[in-house]
Amino acid sequence: MQRRRARARSIFALTMKHAIALALLLAAGVHADPSPSPAGSPAPSASPLPYNTLTAAEAAVIERKDTEYPHTGEYETSTAKGTYICKRCNAPLYRSDDKFDAHCGWPAFDDEIKGAVKRQTDADGFRIEIECARCGAHLGHVFEGEMLTQKNVRHCVNSISMRFVPAGQPLPPLLGKPK
Secondary structure, eight states, X not given: OHHHHHHHHHHHHHHHHHHHHHXXXXXXXXXXXXXXXXXXXXXXXXXXXXXXXXXXXXXXXXXXXXXXXXXXXXXXXXXXXXXXXXXXXXXXXEEGGGEEOOSSSSOEESOOOTTSEEEEEOTTSSSEEEEETTTOOEEEEEEXXXXXXXXXXXXXXXXXXXXXXXXXXOOOOOOSOOO
């Protein structure tokens, strides 16, 4: 009986060590990408709905909630006028008038188009994750209380989760069914 208890304690300790190591890796932003396709090539979408086709890198962020590296996104420093839409379903998310330079490494907005963005507690239990309210695509995180703008809010959005439509151009049709 003592031997069985000692073995159970040993297995529990080993399991806890693995759980702690995994939590530390996830907190550090290390994610396994099970997709064998190289970045830039199409990756199959987990959704059967007729959404835009995503590359492996886009699917990693939009569907698996990874984060693109800071200062690598195409919209971080963009000042062009227009609308930012969801890369997966084409839903309008942000207006360029609400974009500001937060010097954080990702595009930052202090407001979203009404009803376009859903907030929920992140898996880490501390941050607030933002998703496309229409299709559930992962966008990034929202932070409040930083006093960076008068609205006192910063949507920190992965460039790879969005597409930009210049002012004066028509928005593409919405794809897929609303979530």
